[in-house]
Amino acid sequence: MQRRFTLKALTAAVAFASLGAVPAFAADTIKIGVLHSLSGTMAISETSLKDTILMAVDDINAHGGVLGKKLEPVVVDPASNWPLFAEKTKQLLGQDKVAVIFGCWTSVSRKSVLPVLEEMNGLLFYPVQYEGEELSKNVFYTGAAPNQQAIPAVDYLMSKEGGGAKRWVLLGTDYVYPRTTNKILRAYLHTKGVKDTDIDEKYTPFGHSDYQTIVADIKKFSEGGKTAVVSTINGDSNVPFYKELGNAGLKAKDVPVVAFSVGEEELRGVDTKPLVGNLAAWNYFMSLKNPTNAAFIKQWSEYAKAKKIPLQMDKPLTNDPMEASWIGIHMWKQAVEKAGSTDTDKVIAAMAGQTFNAPSGIVSKMDENNHHLHKSVFIGEIKADGQFNVVWKTPGPVKAKPWSPYIEGNDKKPDHPAGKSM
Amino acid sequence: MQQRRSGTAASVSGMTIAFTGFTMLRRTLHRLLAASLLLLAALQAQALTSEQARAIASGDSEDRIAALNKAVETADDKTAAFIQALSDDAVKTSGDEVFVMKDDKAYDPVSGAELKLPDDADDVINNNLMRSALDAAQAALKLSSKDDKVRAEAAAALFKDPDESRVPIVEKALAAETNPKIKAQLELVRDAGMLTSADKAKRLASAIGLGANTSPDTKLLLNQRLADETDPEVKTAILASVAKIDATLVWGERINAVFSGISLGSVLLLSALGLAITYGLMGVINMAHGELMMIGAYATYVMQGVFQRFLPESLFGFYLVAAIPVSFLASALVGAILERGVIRFLYGRPLETLLATWGISLMLQQLVRSFFGAQNVGVENPAWMSGGLTMLSNVTLPWNRICIIVFAGLVLLAMGWLIGRTRLGLFVRGVTQNRPIASCMGVNTARIDTYAFALGSGIAGLAGCALSQIGNVGPDLGQNYIVDSFMVVVMGGVGQLAGTVYAAMGLGILNKFIEGWAGAVLAKIAVLVFIIIFIQKRPQGIFAVKGRSAEA
Numbered sequence: 001m002q003r004r005f006t007l008k009a010l011t012a013a014v015a016f017a018s019l020g021a022v023p024a025f026a027a028d029t030i031k032i033g034v035l036h037s038l039s040g041t042m043a044i045s046e047t048s049l050k051d052t053i054l055m056a057v058d059d060i061n062a063h064g065g066v067l068g069k070k071l072e073p074v075v076v077d078p079a080s081n082w083p084l085f086a087e088k089t090k091q092l093l094g095q096d097k098v099a100v101i102f103g104c105w106t107s108v109s110r111k112s113v114l115p116v117l118e119e120m121n122g123l124l125f126y127p128v129q130y131e132g133e134e135l136s137k138n139v140f141y142t143g144a145a146p147n148q149q150a151i152p153a154v155d156y157l158m159s160k161e162g163g164g165a166k167r168w169v170l171l172g173t174d175y176v177y178p179r180t181t182n183k184i185l186r187a188y189l190h191t192k193g194v195k196d197t198d199i200d201e202k203y204t205p206f207g208h209s210d211y212q213t214i215v216a217d218i219k220k221f222s223e224g225g226k227t228a229v230v231s232t233i234n235g236d237s238n239v240p241f242y243k244e245l246g247n248a249g250l251k252a253k254d255v256p257v258v259a260f261s262v263g264e265e266e267l268r269g270v271d272t273k274p275l276v277g278n279l280a281a282w283n284y285f286m287s288l289k290n291p292t293n294a295a296f297i298k299q300w301s302e303y304a305k306a307k308k309i310p311l312q313m314d315k316p317l318t319n320d321p322m323e324a325s326w327i328g329i330h331m332w333k334q335a336v337e338k339a340g341s342t343d344t345d346k347v348i349a350a351m352a353g354q355t356f357n358a359p360s361g362i363v364s365k366m367d368e369n370n371h372h373l374h375k376s377v378f379i380g381e382i383k384a385d386g387q388f389n390v391v392w393k394t395p396g397p398v399k400a401k402p403w404s405p406y407i408e409g410n411d412k413k414p415d416h417p418a419g420k421s422m
Numbered sequence: 423m424q425q426r427r428s429g430t431a432a433s434v435s436g437m438t439i440a441f442t443g444f445t446m447l448r449r450t451l452h453r454l455l456a457a458s459l460l461l462l463a464a465l466q467a468q469a470l471t472s473e474q475a476r477a478i479a480s481g482d483s484e485d486r487i488a489a490l491n492k493a494v495e496t497a498d499d500k501t502a503a504f505i506q507a508l509s510d511d512a513v514k515t516s517g518d519e520v521f522v523m524k525d526d527k528a529y530d531p532v533s534g535a536e537l538k539l540p541d542d543a544d545d546v547i548n549n550n551l552m553r554s555a556l557d558a559a560q561a562a563l564k565l566s567s568k569d570d571k572v573r574a575e576a577a578a579a580l581f582k583d584p585d586e587s588r589v590p591i592v593e594k595a596l597a598a599e600t601n602p603k604i605k606a607q608l609e610l611v612r613d614a615g616m617l618t619s620a621d622k623a624k625r626l627a628s629a630i631g632l633g634a635n636t637s638p639d640t641k642l643l644l645n646q647r648l649a650d651e652t653d654p655e656v657k658t659a660i661l662a663s664v665a666k667i668d669a670t671l672v673w674g675e676r677i678n679a680v681f682s683g684i685s686l687g688s689v690l691l692l693s694a695l696g697l698a699i700t701y702g703l704m705g706v707i708n709m710a711h712g713e714l715m716m717i718g719a720y721a722t723y724v725m726q727g728v729f730q731r732f733l734p735e736s737l738f739g740f741y742l743v744a745a746i747p748v749s750f751l752a753s754a755l756v757g758a759i760l761e762r763g764v765i766r767f768l769y770g771r772p773l774e775t776l777l778a779t780w781g782i783s784l785m786l787q788q789l790v791r792s793f794f795g796a797q798n799v800g801v802e803n804p805a806w807m808s809g810g811l812t813m814l815s816n817v818t819l820p821w822n823r824i825c826i827i828v829f830a831g832l833v834l835l836a837m838g839w840l841i842g843r844t845r846l847g848l849f850v851r852g853v854t855q856n857r858p859i860a861s862c863m864g865v866n867t868a869r870i871d872t873y874a875f876a877l878g879s880g881i882a883g884l885a886g887c888a889l890s891q892i893g894n895v896g897p898d899l900g901q902n903y904i905v906d907s908f909m910v911v912v913m914g915g916v917g918q919l920a921g922t923v924y925a926a927m928g929l930g931i932l933n934k935f936i937e938g939w940a941g942a943v944l945a946k947i948a949v950l951v952f953i954i955i956f957i958q959k960r961p962q963g964i965f966a967v968k969g970r971s972a973e974a
Contacts, residue, residue: 039796040898047797077796161483163550166649174943204942207902209893210689212682212823213937219816220675223641225649236798236894243803243892247810247820253554254582268800271808277550310795381549383511391549 029072030065030342032057032329033092035103035113040080041207041235045321046105048265048312049127050075052322053102055303056329066333067340074098080206080235082112089113093120099342100125100332102325106234107131107177114139123344125332127324129260129282131180132402133410137417138344140331140351141372142324144283145400146184150230152377153258153281154185156392157228158192162379163256165228167198169218172232174203181232181260187406198225208237211244219248222255229257238266242275252277252381263319267386268311278382282320283360283375285388290361296326297359323359327373330356331366362397369416372400470500475520475531478504479513479546487555491587494559502563504531508546509556516543558583565595570604577607582639584614610635617647625656633663636670637815674816679938680931685823687930688830689892691923692885693903694910695830695837698922699878700757702911703841703854704871706765707776710783711907712900714879717756718749718886719895720790723799725749739804742891749887750880756786757879761872769871783900790897798896807891822891829888833881838919840877850874854917909953915963924964929953 034053036046057071065071074096078085085104092098093116100123104110107130117124117138129144156162170185172178182201189199200221202214221227233241238259245257251274258279264286267275286297297318304312335350336342351366358364365374374397380388403410470493477489493501504522507513512523513531521528521539528539548556561579564572573595580588592612599605613631616624629647632640644660644667651657693715700708722745729741760782768775803822810818841847849870852860861867889899910929914921929949937945957963 039791043797043896161549161551166646202941205946208942209902210682210686212685212820213679213934214942216675216678216682217938219638220671223638223645223671225642225645236896239798239894240892243822244820247808247818247822249810249812249818253550253557256550271802274808277553310797389545389547389549391547 029070030067030336031072031074031096031098033089033096033098033101033103034073034075035078035085035088035092035101036105037080037109038075038077041237042080042105042109044236044239044266045234045261048317048319049102049105049321049325051304051307051309051312052300052325053329054307055300056326058303059299060329060333066336067342078109082106082108085109085112086116089116089122090120093117093122099123099336099344100347102127102329104128105321106175107180108175110134110139111176121344123332123347125325125328127321127328129320131177131184132400132404133180133407135371135402135413135417137348137371139371140328140366141400141402142328142331143321144375144377145372145402146181146404147401148283148375148377148398149260149281150181150185151188152392152394152398153260153279153379154188154230156281156379157256157258157279161392163228164226165256166194166225167221167227168194168200169221169227169229170199170201170232171214171218171229172203173206173208173234173237175206175234177234178203178232182230184404184406185230191406204233204237206235206237209240211241212248214241215244215248215250218255219250227255229255231257231259232261233259234261238262239270242267242270242278245278246271246274249274252279258379263321264317264386264388265319267382268315268317270386272382272386273384275382276384279379279391280382280388281377281379283377284318284320284323284358285378285380285390286318287380287383287387288359288361288378288390290359292357293359293361295359296323318359324373327356327358327364365397367399370400370402371417372402374399470498470504470532472520472530472532474501475504476515476518478508479520480515483549483552486552490555490559491585494562495591497563500532500534502560505556505559505563507531508548509553509560511545511548513546514539514543515546516540554583558585558588562588562591565591565608566598570601573599573601574604574607577604577611580611581607581614584611584617584643586615586619589615610640614640614643617643622653622656625651625653626659629656629659629663633666636667638671639815641667641671671816674814677814677817679934681817681819681823683931683934684927685827685930686934687927688827689889690906690910690930691926692826692830692833692888693882694907694914694922694926695833696878696880696882696885697907697911698914698919699837699841699850699881700875701908702914702917702919702922703850704874704878705772705854705916706769706875707772707779708765708878709776709780709904710760710786710900711882712902712904713783713786714753714757714882714900715886715889715903716790716895716897716900717786718753718883719801719890719899720794720799720886721745721749721752721883722887722890723794723801723895726801739806742804742807742887745887746884749883751883753883753886754876754880757882758872758876760879761875765875766868766871783904787897787900794897796897798894801890801895803891826888826892829884833884834923837881841919846870846873909950913953913956913963915965918963918965921963921965 034050036050037043038047038050054073057073060066061070074092076088076092078088089101092101102125104113104126105128110126113124114136118136122138124139125142126139127142129149130141132145157165168189170182172182186199204214218229256277256279258281260281262280263282300318301316304316331351331354332347334354335347339346339350352368354366355363360376362376367374376397377394378390379392380390383389403413405411474489474493478486478493507522514521514523514528520531521537521543522531528537529535530537557579561576564576567573580592589612592608592615596605596608596612599608610632613628616628617632619625629644632644641664644664648657648660651660696714697708697711700706700711725745725748726741729738764778764782765775768778807822807825810820811824812818841850849865852865853867853870857867910925911922914925933945933949936948940948
């Protein structure tokens with residue numbers, strides 16, 4: 001009796017569970033991959049991007065999902081380990097069969113996943129500013145190309161308003177993004193009549209924490225004329241770098257530092273009072289005042305509180321790559337709905353010309369050909385509270401030039417991914 | 423409040439003068455004279471006008487700076503208060519109106535009356551250029567202060583942003599100045615202002631005069647002028663002054679290089695000292711040494727949290743002092759558990775110890791990750807460790823680095839005393855030299871092992887506490903230091919405390935020397951190559967253990 005009852009109950013339970021579990025199976029959800037480092041040196045920057053994607057997924061699901069199906073995020077941690085990025089991509093595309101991947105921060109991680117993407121015909125949305133010199137049909141770049149960040153920043157610092165810099169320290173972490181950006185900047189500065197003796201290029205390893213010599217060198221270099229520092233330092237090295245700047249008494253009024261990978265999130269936990277006036281160039285700042293941004297910040301604050309995200313729940317911060325992730329996943333959704341399918345090639349075709357109301361205050365448009373967004377450029381100065389004052393901006397959105405004209409041979413490269421039928 | 427009251431006083435006196443002028447006009451009917459008097463009175467006590475305030479607060483930086491410099495020429499207390507508010511970022515504009523914010527209320531900068539702030543009011547944003555101009559304007563206004571210190575600061579600030587338009591103000595201040603030090607500084611300011619003069623004689627005098635001041639700022643000014651200078655005579659004078667300054671500055675650069683070497687050396691020393699006991703004396707290849715440092719750093723973070731939450735803010739600066747014993751005890755406790763639970767079963771089996779401690783290091787990392795999250799945690803410098811000590815014009819030694827050097831020295835002394843002068847130290851040395859004989863003498867060798875291992879771990883914790891002040895605190899903090907620690911101990915000679923000190927300082931200075939010359943990336947590689955070659959030539963390290971020490 002007892003056993004029969006147990007059996008019956010078990011069968012019922014199994015039947016019931018399988019009924020309940022049906023919506024969780026792949027057929028009725030669309031799986032998307034989230035590939036951001038949640039540990040290691042890049043975790044400081046990438047963790048909040050994972051949370052942004054998860055927030056967007058919740059938001060989209062609450063509004064009925066995509067093509068009537070719910071999104072199901074598959075979160076993996078490539079741990080700031082570049083080869084692991086490729087392995088995890090293989091896993092996401094091969095095992096989990098995700099429709100799209102949102103991920104990567106450093107260019108070296110993007111370069112690592114690129115061959116896998118192209119071989120398995122996956123789709124990646126890359127949300128961070130980068131050095132250009134790449135155009136893959138399998139990637140949509142929602143961050144800035146050099147002409148949407150680096151070049152305007154240098155222009156600003158050269159102008160009278162920006163201090164009229166004559167000498168340049170190009171300081172970065174030793175990998176492909178800083179090296180390529182600095183190569184472009186050096187070529188650009190040459191066109192502006194800056195000599196090689198007035199450019200000092202320096203690199204540090206990932207995770208470097210002793211910036212004494214570098215700061216002392218910058219001080220010495222700056223005695224020779226009005227100097228500006230262009231920093232492409234990535235990850236948690238920025239914290240000791242800015243601490244050292246503050247402690248050594250190097251003021252932004254004398255030697256301004258413009259950073260391309262430092263936003264609101266990286267400055268959390270740094271005493272920003274000695275850093276007031278140092279700059280960052282981005283396509284979005286949390287301090288921008290417009291209704292879309294206000295709603296974005298509100299949504300993020302509520303999400304961070306509800307999910308008890310460490311640090312963010314007490315002091316919610318948004319930044320440029322978060323905005324780019326937000327735009328990316330929404331444009332992907334629109335493209336899937338336009339294509340009526342999650343098939344990679346159909347989505348790629350439908351992405352061209354997609355528009356979305358960006359929190360930066362413009363209607364962001366995906367270029368018809370070159371897989372990059374049209375973006376406004378803002379230059380902000382660090383305030384005492386860790387936010388940014390916008391001191392300069394472009395009049396409107398700028399079209400990306402992934403192939404910088406300042407690198408030889410680029411003028412012959414087409415403005416659309418190779419192998420894509422136009 | 424003070425400023426507003428004196429502002430009212432100024433306008434009252436202005437009115438009195440105007441009134442006197444008015445009666446004069448009535449009495450003598452000399453209209454022309456009276457009118458000019460009125461004008462004069464208005465000029466002298468010219469208060470900040472709303473047009474001026476608007477011109478300073480809105481528009482292009484260049485126009486704003488021009489308006490500001492103009493306002494400074496005829497400044498009164500209201501102008502000073504307004505400039506102060508601007509540099510405090512407490513000014514808003516809306517359309518043509520300018521508001522000064524104070525305690526969330528808006529005031530008119532001219533009349534001081536409270537206004538209603540419109541909803542569309544925007545913050546006035548000052549960029550670096552504007553902020554420099556504001557600082558200089560404030561400094562120019564402070565030149566007439568009665569306080570010597572304020573005047574000295576004002577003169578120093580003016581030197582940073584020289585402008586020919588301010589030369590008359592400086593000349594006036596020079597004539598009234600009695601303090602010789604400030605006088606000298608003011609002369610420099612005047613010279614700096616004249617460096618861009620159209621008059622060649624003035625430029626020449628300025629270029630020669632500036633050579634007397636050997637600060638990097640002066641060199642920058644001269645170099646900037648050199649780029650635009652066309653007159654060969656002035657050019658030579660500038661070059662001569664720059665050479666003079668360079669000769670002095672080079673000493674500062676040397677001090678900087680040596681200091682940063684010692685500072686890196688002290689960090690290496692701190693991280694290697696604990697290992698000098700556990701690996702050096704006891705022979706345990708402890709791959710979890712870095713994680714013991716990480717535990718010390720997290721203990722510091724926890725103490726910071728405790729102070730923030732439970733104690734008044736005025737005591738916050740002391741959290742680090744309280745964190746020192748806590749981080750020592752936390753790591754020592756973990757070390758003792760490690761020794762009792764795992765390592766004591768593995769003495770004399772180095773390969774197994776290596777693997778076991780490596781596994782433990784991964785477990786400790788994961789443990790911290792589950793408790794505190796994978797992201798770095800923020801450990802703040804207490805206020806007394808922020809900023810730096812300015813020794814020479816181009817040498818600023820950061821307080822946090824100075825503290826760590828001193829701290830490393832103290833830990834070294836304490837450890838030397840503990841090992842060399844106490845009963846526990848005697849036992850430790852006895853056990854490591856000859857375990858069976860020490861045991862025969864009645865020493866409880868197992869317990870001594872635990873104590874020694876806990877001591878080494880505790881010192882690793884202290885290192886973690888110190889490192890939290892200069893680097894990032896995260897679960898993989900230890901990974902960045904473990905290789906360095908082994909490098910130092912092996913190079914110094916296993917079992918040699920003095921060797922550890924020499925190796926740490928030597929590697930620190932060598933690293934910084936190469937970095938200054940070949941960059942950080944190459945320096946790291948070069949140091950590793952150097953150690954490999956060194957160990958091949960001299961496997962026993964700098965100091966070899968002499969005599970008949972028996973292998974345990």
